[in-house]
Amino acid sequence: MKVLLFLLLPIAACSQNYADLVKLSYAYSFDSKFENTSESTTVNTLEAGLIFPKVINQKYTFISGLNFDFNNLMLYSDTVRTNLYSTTLRVGIVSNFSEKWSCTIVLLPKVASDYSSITSDDFYIGGFAILKKKKSNNLFYRYGLYTSSEAFGMTFTPILGFYFVSPNDKFEADISLPVAANLNYNYGKVSLGFDYFGIERSYNLEPENSLNTYVEQNRWEFAGYLQFNKLYKNVLLRLKLGYAHNEHKVFENGDKVNFKFIAFAFGDDRTRLNPKMNGTLFAKVEFIYRIYFD
Structure with missing residues (x-):
């Protein structure tokens, strides 16, 4: 769900007068302990996102882009580290129905695995639709739905939120629950903020010892910056410092849930193959390329 960070574009109809076209980040999660063992793992995460909005006319804007993420960690205690990759294409359109209402629809095909060899099992497809209502020049609401096919089955996530900026452009609140939330105050050259971000996705793994498996990643980050x-x-x-709930669950391919709604799994009688991982502190650095409309 990382690509949902870009669902706000374009929103110049509100007081927000910028758009983030490029995001590059690196995160390091300190020792995440495996339960019932003395072993732990660090988690290295690299993420990059590009978005290219193209205005067609006053009513329509075409959106294209690409997201890439890389994770390196131990999936089992006292074993070799595993690389997990995901590349997501983003293609969609923004429709402005009126001065108050607009809609964003985006298709999200992706390839997610350890990239040892690319097969049809590595391909997944998802998408989201967001309806936005402008309440005032400083406030708009958003309502939407994200869905995706994953190795564990289909997942559905409703999105409720709002964007608000104070009349003096100092305080900003950008909320898209349960995916992301960001609060910050601008002091001029620097801003202080707090954000939350939640990820749920899967990666296919190369068969090992005749066993086909996949990783279900569940990560929730809470950080000040x-x-x-x-x-x-x-x-x-x-620059961020915070707490990350790290879970990378390994299951056998074909061991699925009926469907997931937000974080709730229905028909989940799967057998987990690796130990549970505890949360840990993490540090993160992000570079953002931002363009301004004014």
């Missing part, structure tokens, strides 16, 4: 607003021209630097 310091943002440098004028690092270099349109580039922002964001």
Whole structure:
């Protein structure tokens, strides 16, 4: 669900006068302990996102883009580290129905696995639809649904939220629950903020010892951050420190749930193959390329 961070584009109809076209981040999660063992693992995460909005006319804007993420960690205690990759294409359109209402529909095909060899099992498809209502120049609401096919089955996530900016453009609240939330206050050259971000996705693994498996990733991040607003021209630097719930569950291929609704799994009688992982502190650095409309 990382691509949902870009569902706000374009929203110049509200007081937000910018768009983040490029995001690059690296996160390091400190020792995440395996339950009932003395072993632990660190988690290295690299994420990159590009978005290309193309205005067709006053009513329609075409959206294309690409997201890539890489994770490196131990899936089992006292074993070799595993690389997990995901590449997602983003193709969609924004329709402005009126001064108050607009809709964003985006298709999200992806390839997610350890990339040892690409097969049909590595391909998944998802998408989201977001309806936005402008309440005032400083506030709009959003209502939507995200869905995706995953190795564990279909997942559905309703999205409720809002965007608000104070009249002096200092305080900003950007909420899209249960996916993301961001609060920040602008002091000029720097901003202080707090954000939450939740991920649920899967990766197919290369068969090992005749066993075909996949990883279900569940990660929730809570962090405070310091943002440098004028690092270099349109580039922002964001330094984060917080707590991450790290879960990378391994299951046998074909061992699925009926469907997932938000974080609730229905018909889940799967057998987990690796130990549970505890949450841990993490540090993150983000580079953002931001363009301004004014």
